[in-house]
Amino acid sequence: MSRAETDPTRRHPPTGHRPRSGVAGCAVRTAADARAVVTEALARHSAAGGRLLGDACLAVTELVTNAIRHAGGVTGFAARASEGGSVLTIEIEDACDAHPRGDRANLQDPTLLGGRGWPLVQLVATEWEIHPLPGGGKRIRVVLTA
Known part of the structure; x- marks a missing residue:
């Protein structure tokens, strides 16, 4: 598991923001959109x-929710399944340079109102990477396996 270092400056996309790097399509605006893309990618295989599928839907729900809540929305999204569908790679981009935060200990604290999203993604993912985008923002790549 690797994580690229970035400046944790919070930024929001301007109105009419477009994806910076060309990650396939950004028709994903909601967690439901992302779950539909993941379901379709796995169904093709x-x-x-x-x-x-359950882990992937959980992961994209948390990733998209974080992008909406902390970065002004999703600017790029892709989901690719391997032949046979045993490996799913998800990439999501947003306009915020800051990395997701959260500690797995948060998963055990029923009094917390938030802070579980990124730890849940880490729990279900086989690997993850965070890379800065050339014009600002980041791409999170998550791999899940059956």
Whole structure:
């Protein structure tokens, strides 16, 4: 698991913001949109259900929610399944340079109102990477396996 270092300056995308790097399409505006993309990617490879789909839906829900809440929205999104659908790679971009935060200990604290999203993603993912984008913002790449 690797993480690229970036400046933790918070930035919001200007009105009419477009993806900076060309990650496939940004029709994803909501967590439901992302879940539909992931479900379709896995269905194309006969992996329409099971733990991988559940973990992937959880991960994209948290990633998209974080992008909306902390970075002004998703600016790029892609989901690709391997042949056979045993590996799913998700990439999400936003306009905020800051990395997601959260400690896995947050998962055990029922009194917290937030702070569980990134730890949940780390819990279900096999690997993850965070890379700065040339014009600002970041790309988070998450790999999940069946």
